[in-house]
């Protein structure tokens with residue numbers, strides 16, 4: 702396999718979000734987006750005492766893209782203006798299509814608040830093309846058991862196929878543009894060659910451990926590696942037990958206008974989103 706080389710190495714910046722901090726390797730000053738991916742937040746691992754909620758994100762709107770949550774540890778309760786309710790447990794994935802507008806809240810689950818524990822996850826923003834920005838919102842609550850697992854190198858490398866196709870397994874997430882989302886767990890010494898679909902922009906984010914890329918340099922945790930489109934895929938060898946996310950997608954190639962929770966093509970459309978939210982056109986949502 703001809704390997705894709707590294708275009709950018711991004712360390713995570715710490716961003717204050719209310720009372721907690723999240724790691725943000727995308728966007729950074731250097732890289733605005735990896736089209737179609739706009740943002741990646743790694744929250745936690747937070748050690749949480751009973752009675753506390755490290756997320757505590759109250760009702761807020763979104764329009765024009767898809768917020769996706771991969772929960773690694775803990776428990777999250779999702780509710781939104783469309784009447785969807787979800788309980789995320791470790792290994793679950795929530796794939797939300799904000800489309801023309803949705804209001805939601807994300808808080809620690811009741812069980813987690815009562816018992817405390819460790820909370821950790823990834824939030825990813827996937828852009829929608831102009832033609833899909835104003836579609837009806839949708840909510841996919843994907844349970845860990847629905848996600849196919851491909852074992853490689855005598856089970857030293859486990860690949861969970863969330864979206865797209867890998868090794869003839871297809872992920873359950875329905876996407877609006879071609880996306881491949883793979884959750885990788887590697888035991889020390891484990892090696893795998895991972896093909897990336899032609900034409901896709903791609904990056905790897907390491908949650909923990911250390912991996913050797915393409916039989917060359919090694920990279921530690923909380924690092925985002927953006928790849929060039931100069932090969933068929935990458936290889937990884939686990940220097941330590943490691944956890945990583947390999948994401949790729951066909952670029953949309955349209956202008957991006959972003960303000961807060963809205964991602965549109967023009968500033969006029971952003972202003973429209975703000976007005977529509979204020980006028981209640983994204984629905985009404987009261988939490989309790």
Ligand code: MN
Nearest residue numbers: 761763768805
């Ligand atoms: Mn949100």
